[in-house]
Amino acid sequence: MALGGSRPRGRRAAGGWAPCAALALGWALGWALGAEPPHRCRPDAALLPPPLRRLGGPALLRAAVPRLRGGWSPCQLYRYTPGTPGTPRPNGTGPCTRGWHYALPAAGLRANLVTQWDLVCASRWKVPLEQTTHLLGWTLGSVTAGLACDRFGRRPTFLLSLALAVPVGLAVALALNFLMVLVARLLFGAALAGAFLALYVARLELCEPPHRLGVTMVAGVFWIAGELLLPGLALLCRDWRVLQGAVTMILALLAACWWCPALLLESARWLLATQQLERARKTLQALAEDNWPQDSLLTELEALSEGSPQPRYHAVCEIFSTRVIWKNGVILGFAAFIGSGIRHCFTRNLAPHLPHFFSSYLVLVGTEVAACLFVCLTAERFGRRAILLLCTVLTGISSLLLLALTQYLLELIVLTLSVVGTAASHAVTMLSIFFASEVLPTVVRGAGLGLVVGASFVGKAAAPITAIPNSRGFFLHHVVFASFAILAVLSIMLLPESQGRNLPQSLQDGENQRRPPLFRRPPCEDHLPLLSSHGIPHDYSHLAASTKRMLGSLDTPHEM
Structure with a gap:
């Protein structure tokens, strides 16, 4: 897959790389949404004895919140025994009763899932639950999208996954409670995983052997660039709902632009492997117009065209x-x-x-x-x-x-x-x-x-x-x-x-x-099949169609 100076070839290469940045934003979004800021209990004057209730500012904080080595206690308030004569002294601690004070921003946001629903102290386990649920969505999405890729194609799976990510992403941004966030984040992860997998396979199958690794690593660079964009985007949005909405709008723009076949074609390799010859011929013609090297696939198409095979999945x-x-x-x-x-x-x-x-x-x-x-x-x-x-x-x-x-x-x-x-x-x-x-x-x-x-x-x-x-x-x-x-x-x-x-x-x-x-470089049998020294069997049936086409061209008289 030499990217040369051809504009269509560069456009198709960018079509396989650029979506990785948007998908990386959706992946890294969970780190910002679940970041736990430093926090402490809000003082509750009702728990204090009458002489201390008139305190304010730092004095009230010292009387109500225990002091630890690293700062104020994040989850405890002092408890006092009522009616004790003399100077009131705490006789124990208890959980927070009036919520928490957060040191914001956290991960560039003034509000996230933790501060929205107070996912700290006794409710802290809900943050790992949300993260695990999101990863479960990526797992289920990968498996489901893989099945869809082999049955319906790489491009339809990619576009459908992006189309599903938009309404689900909006559902996350507009969630009314934590349960709704869990379900929406599960589906959001599944949709992103489907788009990632379909794009990965389609991009790989477009490449010739010498360029597969380089093209995949460039896509990895775009993924890393998307992760690096997240902190800046969080600083601009300042609120987790706005940040989720911004990432969703980027995915919507991606779905709208990549609907055009000029940016992402169906995999000609998969079409030939499943014997969908008409669709494969159209795809290979489009690649030929872009001077994209697919000689081995053209040879295979000629060999298969001699019969009338039915699609086989x-x-x-x-x-x-x-x-x-x-x-x-x-x-x-x-x-x-x-x-x-x-x-x-x-x-x-x-x-x-x-x-x-x-x-x-x-x-x-x-x-x-x-x-x-x-x-x-x-x-x-x-x-x-x-x-x-x-x-x-x-x-x-x-x-x-x-x-x-x-x-x-x-x-x-x-x-x-x-x-x-x-x-x-x-x-x-x-x-x-x-x-x-x-x-x-x-x-x-x-x-x-x-x-x-x-x-x-x-x-x-x-x-x-x-x-x-x-x-x-x-x-x-x-x-x-x-x-x-x-x-x-x-x-x-x-x-x-x-x-x-x-x-x-x-x-x-x-x-x-x-x-x-292990320590000997294997010969590239695929490039020199007739010189293979290891006796690996090769399929030379594809040479028959090429030979017939060559002989036919020699028999055709040339006009002067």
Whole structure:
């Protein structure tokens, strides 16, 4: 996919990249909506003895709110025994009775979900519940959209998901109670996940082998740019309802513009794999007008045009009857789950050193930038499998060292291991998803990739679950994921290498993938099929149609 100087080709490339920024805004929105600002109880004069009720200002605060080492108590008020002679002294504490005073803004907002419904102290568990519900929406949306991609196409699924995100996003902004927020955020996450997955698959299937990684990493840069836009947008909006409405309007504009086929075409690769020849011919003609290289697909179209095949769709259940495809999908889904779930073990060590929302947010986005650059610079040179193995090893070693030696290591070493582990775990997730998109066959790529992406969001749900107050499961969480990381290292070596190879089209193509030696660069059989030295079977039936067309052109007399 050389982007050259052709304006239509540049427009189609931008059509696969620009939506990532808007989708990233919707994804990162939850961090701002659930940010907990510093807070304390409002003094309640009714709880004070009569001599103290006339106090005001700082004196009233000292008499009503306990003082802790880090400031005022966030959840307690003093209690006094009525009728006690002499100077009144508190004899205990109790919960807040008149609400809370918040130190605003929080994450650039003067009001968010926490301040709107007082999701602190006894109600603090509702914030992890909202975050987990939103991640559940992304999981369900990934799986559902994957099935829709393989049955109805990539472009309709993308547009329908965007169209659904607009009314659901408005429902979040206009929510009347917390329950309505939970349901709307669940559906909002599902709609965003559907758009993300459909766009990811459509963009990948448009690329030739040498450009797949670069195009996907550029899309990752647009995603990071969208995350970086969130703090500025929050500072402009100042209220969570306005911020949600602004992101929804951006998605509405995106849906209106991307309805034009000039920005996003249906995947010609999927149309050919499902034998929808007329639609495939129109799509390939549009790509040919833009000088977009799709020679292999044109050859396949000519071969299929000799008969009258009927469209054939494949269900995700067919994956379970395969051996190689099923193995690859399980291993990469497991790796994506580990990379997402173990990340919280590293970010928890960074939290005490990054007390402010913007500092922690920018550090996490910075680790995503580092992971994206590392994968972009190494995965094309050394292969997907080797770099995924390296990142998993780094993740596992960092996790084990922090698990066993945190109390004995210097603080600087702990921070370094946490940053390295955070970046490496994100690289594991990102590369697992990309690797899965290359080894899964076109006929079930949407459904298979949806399961892998869904597994990654299940792993992300570990962070809000362990953040529930009074939760004692963090140590067990760390032990389990560190052990899983070691298991993932062993299983990754069973994967094939997809670097430089054409995407598998059919289930048979996916089953024919073989595991090459780990430290030897595999030959690019797809570019030199007649010179293959490994005896891998190739399908040369496509050469028949090209040969007939060439012979026909030689027999045609030329006019002088």
